[in-house]
Amino acid sequence: MTDERSQNSDPSSSDDELLTSALRTPAMSQEAMERVRATVEREWRAATSVDATAGKARTVLPSRVRWFAVAAAAVVAVVGVTTWVSRPPVQTAPVGSISRADEGALSVLSARLTRRNLSQGGELRVGDRVTAEGPVLVALARGGTLRISARSELAIISPRQISLEHGLIYLDIPSGTGGASPLRVVTKAGAVEHVGTEFEVMSDDEAVRVRVREGRVRFIGRTNTVVADAGTELLAAPGKSIVQRPIDTYGRDWLWTAALAPDYEIEGSSLIGFLRWVSRELGRPLNFADPNARQIADRTILHGSVRHQTPIDAMSNVLATTSLTYEIRGDAIWVRSGTSAAL
């Protein structure tokens, strides 16, 4: 070779320059790095959740394939193709079934490290780690519903315990359902237990936010426990005191839960029962503007279906077939008969 290696009068300086210019490389794009991070983090979570007992070889498709593929769901299905699949399945206890989810919106890593996509009718089981890419409605086996917002991850620890890794969920456990023991949602900042209620939990790496819509919840933080009633928001972060503030139980912040409300089967049910359901889903008290309206609601039996309709749309459509009308005024729903004066 006839290059000019180390011909500089200061060998140390020329070596430094040579090494620096040769060894500095362009960084990977931020987008690519984020893809890698998301995939590795998911694997890390799975590996740490099952520890060494299940950390066997699995096949993960390259991130560029996974992210560039049109059908991510198909990729997720491939991930689980391992020797584990050939083993006899061990069924853990079901905790609920999927009532609503878009195709490919929900992927589940089971306790046996097999990955599957769930759609309507699919079962969630103890040990499942759930990744929701879109909104998901789950009918809980113990009664009530679990609504999962897009981009949330959670793990089913037991029939009575959910670990929210990050994201946003909403639990609706009506009084009288769910057995004696409360359902518990565990987050990095503490645990939330319901006492017959509707509540929302949002968690990320830094903090947890709990919003109580109905009933009462108990928040068990690292240093203290707080009981919060309906219309209260709790903010907690590890090592910090828990902050409480009053909130509305209706309005914009709750629209996502209404959009995921379970279908109400109106066939053969009373109008008053239906209106109470709408009232609960919207977080707004139900009022009747006149006695006649209340009587009509009590005695009217509904027929047909309002499936796949949001509560407010369903109410509009149902009342359109009666002599009643409604208006949302302030925080409440007001229903009136055609004969009463305008509100």
Added chain:
Amino acid sequence: MYEADRALVARMRAGDQRAFDEFFKDSAPRLVAFIARRTALDPATLEDIVQSALIKAVRHLASYRGEAALFTWLTEICRNELADEHRKAKRRPAHLSLDEPEAARRWEEMLRAPDDQEPAAQLQAATERAEIMKVLDSLPENYALVLEAKYGDGLSVETIALQWGLTEIAVQSMLARAREAFRQRWQKGSAT
């Protein structure tokens, strides 16, 4: 030695999110650079290899004993991934059909060079880098890694000392020996 690395791995195994964040932030960009210096892989394949290596690492954290620096352990995993990729590449067809849309797109990407990158200059730089890497890989592993950490990754002596569980003086001393070893081999190479 490597107490900090052992502690970090222990925290990761316990599910500590901050430990994972620290691990990824410190390791991933360095692994990318580690591979980029040794190969001429396209960005997509590079991404795949880094991802595979890190996935293997997080799945087998229990096998990290703290006998070497965590990054050294990662580079070993990475070398295995590179060897696998090399074997796969040898089995792939040497020609791409332009009838395939994906292949045509890849060709287009390969042929489209940014205006500010002169092919001749790139070739010269790549050749020099390959020669330097050849020399580095012939050095004791710690020497190569400390030179890469200092000059490639731009880490300070203090940071290297922290990561390797050494005193700053020990790192400075190792760097001096590594530079000297590099200079001797480099000059020996230029004389041949």
